[in-house]
Amino acid sequence: MEAIATRGIALPGGRRAGAPPRQLLRDVSADRGACPNCNLLRLCVPVGFEPDVRQLVDQLVAKRMRLRKGDTLFRPGERFTTLYAIRLGSCKTVLLAEDGRDQVSGYHMAGDIIGTDGIARELHECQAIALEDTEVCAIPFARVEELSRASLQVLRNVHRMLATEIARDRHVMLMLGTMRADQRLAAFLLDLAQRYHARGYSSSEYVLRMTRDEIGSYLGLKLETVSRLLSRMHREGLIQVQGRTIKLLDPVGLKSLVETSQ
Amino acid sequence: MEAIATRGIALPGGRRAGAPPRQLLRDVSADRGACPNCNLLRLCVPVGFEPDVRQLVDQLVAKRMRLRKGDTLFRPGERFTTLYAIRLGSCKTVLLAEDGRDQVSGYHMAGDIIGTDGIARELHECQAIALEDTEVCAIPFARVEELSRASLQVLRNVHRMLATEIARDRHVMLMLGTMRADQRLAAFLLDLAQRYHARGYSSSEYVLRMTRDEIGSYLGLKLETVSRLLSRMHREGLIQVQGRTIKLLDPVGLKSLVETSQ
């Protein structure tokens, strides 16, 4: 079981699988990752209710798609028809303004559902790009709507999914609006740790999938600032940085840094 | 018709109606304000379809409530049961973090629907406070869910409402993450103008309902910075400021300020 899931990470398609930085994620019990705790399931089958709905869930996923690092899943202006559940890998979403301004608006990992930005105007408003080789399940939104009408559970979970995204965005706004650079970065590192943890991975050590520039964009900082702060936190013993490998040495210290009022 | 609607603005309850700063909003054809273009209607009755649904809409609104300036509509931790459509007046929503950090997360005016932050966890996560005497319609969310199952139109509009909120938040994130202080303020002033315009009011002159401190909080700035920038924009002929009364003298200039790449 675990072996199968682990092998699943090695993507076919002509690229060497299991590249070095992936190692950290490899040695973790894999059956807690990917599908079993995919938010899609939570979306439709909350506590095991309505067993007949479970069949519909299977019908929900139209197809699976493989993305290679750098591939675009959807881009602004494209017609919105489907949501995507990330099965394996990770993506960033990038917001692009008319004036050329752009910002990484989210970092999404296995189990996350992306594409909701398209619901508002039936057009995608951001670009989703794979940060590594990635597999996603395509979920036609029309089917979600059908299911929502068939089942109150599903309806509620769709609402919850959207509302949770609102809550998450608000949290980011709070971060961007009230925190200093070092606090934002600490909050970001802790958030990643928590999300990896929720997926069964180590919460104290992980590999960043984003460049310093992308992290900076997400946090409203310049890449030099991100780099400097990582170095400083390393110097101060809060974390250990080696390239994109991060070890949280003092999560409590990081938390208190975030919560420092000033 | 207009007279009635205008009189509607004068709230009863022992407070002198038509206080000075309200004057600007008075002389505008009032039948475009309040209910007729309330997002609640858009929520349920998009293009006149399904006339039987219209009855349900009336049933949607459980009751109307009057708030006096400073009153709290809901607060963090409170159980979420209803959404609120602002009929008259305006509210701010304030996000409160555990560590005491807080931020104005939104400014909401007539026609807006607030309370969606409670959907995710069935608890409100922010506090809604009336910025002036305000009337709201309470919409039990359970009824929204019922209606959503009865009508695909309604379902879609609920989704759209939530997704639109996500899109708006993303826009704010972009602002907080990539703009300088003066650009944020200019964007804010233009956004207000556009929203007043959409409600049938002047798009070039309006009265701020928030203090400098609240504006600063929303924009991730300090009140002194907001004040200084307003003074500077006034000096430069972009706007005219007199207390909370704002006149946009050069909206094009403001737009180009926002879009300046640097």
Next chain:
DNA sequence: CGCCGTCTTGACGAATCTCAAATAAAGTGG
């Protein structure tokens, strides 16, 4: 092995915040 994208680090400057004081406006009670 060498190129290219990424990352680190330093020096400097600009933007924004902090602290402080004065002024203006709004609310309160007589």
Next chain:
DNA sequence: CCACTTTATTTGAGATTCGTCAAGACGGCG
């Protein structure tokens, strides 16, 4: 309606944070 209190706003000077520019180091990939 006025005097008084409180709150909001403006403005300045100085400190701090963060961005900009620039140079060099690192590391993966062809």
